[in-house]
Amino acid sequence: MATAMAEAMTGGGQEAVPLLEVKHLEKRFGGVRALRGASLTIQKGETVALVGDNGAGKSTFVKAIAGVQPPDGGDILLHGEKVSIGSTKDAGRLGIEVVYQDLALANSIDVAGNVFLGDEPLKFKLGWFSVPDFKRMERETQAVLERLRIKIPNPRRPVSQLSGGQRQAVAIGRSIRKEGGISLLILDEPTAALGVEEVRKVLALIRTLKEHGQTMLIISHDLEHVFHVSDRIAVMRSGRVHAVRETAKSTKAEIIHLIVGDIEEHG
Amino acid sequence: MATTSSTTAAESVRPTVMDSVRDRLADLPFLNVLIASVLLYAVFTYITGDTFNTWNNQVTIMRAAAIFLILAVGQTLVMTTGGIDISTGSMVGVVGAIIGSGLQAGSIDPILAIPYALLLGAFLGAINGFNVTVLGVPPLLATLGTFVAYRGFTQHYMGVNLVTGLPDVVVAIGRSTYFGVPISVYVAILVAILGWFVLNRTLYGRYITAIGSNPKAAEATRINVKLITASTYAIQGALAGLAALVLMGRLNSSSAAMGEGLELHVIAAVVLGGTYLFGGRSTMVGAVLGVYLIGMLENGLIQTGAGFFVQRMILGALIIAAVALQLRQRRT
Ligand SMILES: Nc1ncnc2c1ncn2[C@@H]1O[C@H](COP(=O)(O)OP(=O)(O)OP(=O)(O)O)[C@@H](O)[C@H]1O
Ligand SMILES: [Mg+2]
Numbered sequence: 001m002a003t004a005m006a007e008a009m010t011g012g013g014q015e016a017v018p019l020l021e022v023k024h025l026e027k028r029f030g031g032v033r034a035l036r037g038a039s040l041t042i043q044k045g046e047t048v049a050l051v052g053d054n055g056a057g058k059s060t061f062v063k064a065i066a067g068v069q070p071p072d073g074g075d076i077l078l079h080g081e082k083v084s085i086g087s088t089k090d091a092g093r094l095g096i097e098v099v100y101q102d103l104a105l106a107n108s109i110d111v112a113g114n115v116f117l118g119d120e121p122l123k124f125k126l127g128w129f130s131v132p133d134f135k136r137m138e139r140e141t142q143a144v145l146e147r148l149r150i151k152i153p154n155p156r157r158p159v160s161q162l163s164g165g166q167r168q169a170v171a172i173g174r175s176i177r178k179e180g181g182i183s184l185l186i187l188d189e190p191t192a193a194l195g196v197e198e199v200r201k202v203l204a205l206i207r208t209l210k211e212h213g214q215t216m217l218i219i220s221h222d223l224e225h226v227f228h229v230s231d232r233i234a235v236m237r238s239g240r241v242h243a244v245r246e247t248a249k250s251t252k253a254e255i256i257h258l259i260v261g262d263i264e265e266h267g
Numbered sequence: 268m269a270t271t272s273s274t275t276a277a278e279s280v281r282p283t284v285m286d287s288v289r290d291r292l293a294d295l296p297f298l299n300v301l302i303a304s305v306l307l308y309a310v311f312t313y314i315t316g317d318t319f320n321t322w323n324n325q326v327t328i329m330r331a332a333a334i335f336l337i338l339a340v341g342q343t344l345v346m347t348t349g350g351i352d353i354s355t356g357s358m359v360g361v362v363g364a365i366i367g368s369g370l371q372a373g374s375i376d377p378i379l380a381i382p383y384a385l386l387l388g389a390f391l392g393a394i395n396g397f398n399v400t401v402l403g404v405p406p407l408l409a410t411l412g413t414f415v416a417y418r419g420f421t422q423h424y425m426g427v428n429l430v431t432g433l434p435d436v437v438v439a440i441g442r443s444t445y446f447g448v449p450i451s452v453y454v455a456i457l458v459a460i461l462g463w464f465v466l467n468r469t470l471y472g473r474y475i476t477a478i479g480s481n482p483k484a485a486e487a488t489r490i491n492v493k494l495i496t497a498s499t500y501a502i503q504g505a506l507a508g509l510a511a512l513v514l515m516g517r518l519n520s521s522s523a524a525m526g527e528g529l530e531l532h533v534i535a536a537v538v539l540g541g542t543y544l545f546g547g548r549s550t551m552v553g554a555v556l557g558v559y560l561i562g563m564l565e566n567g568l569i570q571t572g573a574g575f576f577v578q579r580m581i582l583g584a585l586i587i588a589a590v591a592l593q594l595r596q597r598r599t
Pocket of ligand 1 (some may be wrong): 029030034052055056057058059060
C-alpha cells in the first residue's frame with residue numbers, strides 16, 4: 001500500500017502499473033445481467049470517456065467501482081494492488097470519488113457547507129453537537145474554487161440559487177477537496193441538462209482538472225463533449241467494454257458505429 | 268484592483284444594493300411573522316383600549332406560551348428533516364398520566380420527576396423515530412398512529428381519575444415566578460436558546476438541514492441519516508415530557524385529556540414562524556415569534572369576546588394560509 005502510494009505520488013518510473021485496472025466485472029439484477037465481464041484500464045493522469053447506449057451498463061460499472069453496488073464477480077486493482085470496495089466509504093478511503101448525474105447537493109445549505117458536508121472541520125468537538133469551523137470551511141472552499149478557476153459571486157447563498165454549471169462545480173469541488181487530492185474522479189453525465197454557456201464552463205473546468213493531472217472517468221452521451229475532453233474512449237455494450245479507442249485517432253462516426261453495432265436489437 | 272476587473276463579466280452581474288437588501292430579507296424567514304406580530308399587537312392594543320397592552324397581560328400570554336414554545340423547539344427540529352410530529356399532545360398525555368400518578372402515589376421522588384419525564388418522553392418519541400426511519404412509515408401517518416395510540420393508552424391508564432395534589436417542586440415549575448416572570452417561561456426560553464444553538468451552530472443542525480433539503484445528498488456523505496432523523500423525534504418526545512411536567516405543575520393536576528390539541532398550536536406556530544413544511548429550511552427565532560403570535564391571538568380574541576371555537580377556526584385557517592404561502596414561495 002505504502003509503496004503503491006509512493007509510486008503514485010512521484011508519478012512512478014514504472015509506466016506498467018496503471019492507476020486502475022478493472023477485470024471481468026459481473027453484476028446481476030435478478031434476471032438482468034447488467035455487467036458481463038466488463039474490463040477497463042486507466043492510466044494515471046488520463047481522462048477516459050465511458051460511452052454506450054441506454055442500459056449498456058455504464059452506471060452499473062461506475063457504481064461497482066465507487067462501492068455503491070459492489071459487483072458479483074471480477075477484480076478491481078488500484079495502483080496494481082487488488083482492492084475490495086464494499087461501500088462508498090471504502091471507495092472514499094481509496095481516493096475514488098463520484099459526482100452523480102443528479103447532483104447530490106443540499107439545496108438550502110451554502111457552497112462551503114456543501115463542499116464540506118459530512119466532513120466538517122470542527123472548532124469544538126462533542127459528537128453530533130460539535131461546532132463546525134465555518135470560517136475555515138469558507139476559506140478552504142475559496143481555495144478549492146480558485147484552483148478550479150470557478151467564480152461564484154456569492155458563496156454564502158444556498159446552492160439552490162446557483163446555476164447548473166456552478167452546482168456542478170460545487171459538486172466537483174466537494175469530491176476533489178480532500179487533502180493530497182484524490183486518485184480517481186468519476187463524473188456521471190456532467191454536462192447533461194445544462195445550457196450552452198454552462199456546458200462550456202463545465203468543459204473548461206474538466207480541462208482545468210486535467211491540467212492539474214487529475215485522473216478522470218467521464219460518462220457522457222454527448223460525443224461532442226467526449227471528443228473535446230477525453231484521451232481515450234471506452235465503448236460499453238451489453239454489459240461489456242466492447243472497444244477502447246484513442247480519441248485523437250478516432251472519429252465520431254466510428255464511435256457511433258461501436259455504440260450501436262450492426263443494427264442489432266438491444267434490451 | 269477594482270479598476271482592473273471592472274470590465275469583466277462577473278462585474279456586470281454584481282448585485283445592486285437593492286438586490287442585496289432583498290437577499291438579506293429573504294434570509295430572514297421569520298420576517299413575515301415578525302411583521303404580523305407587531306401589527307397584531309397594535310390592533311389588539313387599539314381594540315381593547317389598553318387592557319391587552321399591560322405587563323400582567325403579557326405575562327399571562329407568556330405563561331400560556333411557555334409550553335407551546337418548549338414543544339415548538341422540538342417540532343422545528345423534526346420539521347427541518349422534512350418530518351412532522353402530530354403525536355406531541357398525546358405524548359404529553361402519557362407522561363402526565365404515568366409521572367403524575369407516580370408522584371401522587373409517592374412512588375416517584377419529586378426530584379427525579381424531571382429526568383423520568385424526559386426519559387419517558389424520549390422513549391415515546393423514539394418509537395415515532397423507529398416507525399419513520401426503520402419501518403419507513405411516512406411521518407404524518409406514523410405520528411397519527413401514535414397520536415391515537417398514546418391517547419388511548421392515557422385514557423385506559425387514567426380512566427376518569429384525576430391526579431391532584433402534586434408535590435411542591437412540580438407545582439413550582441408551573442406556577443412560581445422569578446422577577447415577575449413565570450419559571451416556566453425561563454425554562455422555555457432556555458430550551459429555545461439551546462434549540463437555536465443546536466440548529467444554527469452544530470453539526471446536528473447542519474445534518475438535519477441537509478437531510479430535509481436532500482436526503483440523497485445526506486446519504487452520500489457519512490451522515491447517519493436514519494439515526495439522526497429518528498433522534499429528532501426522540502428529542503421532541505423528551506421535550507413533550509418536559510412540557511408535561513410544566514403543564515401538570517401549572518394545573519396542579521393531570522387527567523386523561525391532558526395535552527389534547529397541543530399539537531395544533533405547535534405546528535401552527537412553527538409553520539407561521541417560517542419553517543418550511545417540506546424540510547430543509549427552518550428558523551428557531553421564527554418558532555419563538557410564531558408561538559408568541561398565536562399566544563397573542565388567543566389572548567386578544569378572548570379579550571375581544573371571541574370564544575374557544577372561533578379561536579380553533581382561526582388557528583386551522585392560519586395553518587392552511589401559512590402552508591399555502593410556503594407553496595407559492597416554493598414555486599417562484
Ligand atoms: N437497481 C437495478 N435493478 C434492476 N436492474 C437494474 C438496476 N440497475 C440497472 N439495471 C439494469 O441493468 C442494465 C444496465 O443499466 P445501467 O444503468 O448501468 O445502464 P447505463 O449504461 O447507465 O444506461 P443510461 O445511459 O440510460 O444511464 C439495464 O438493463 C438496467 O435496466
Ligand atoms: Mg446511467
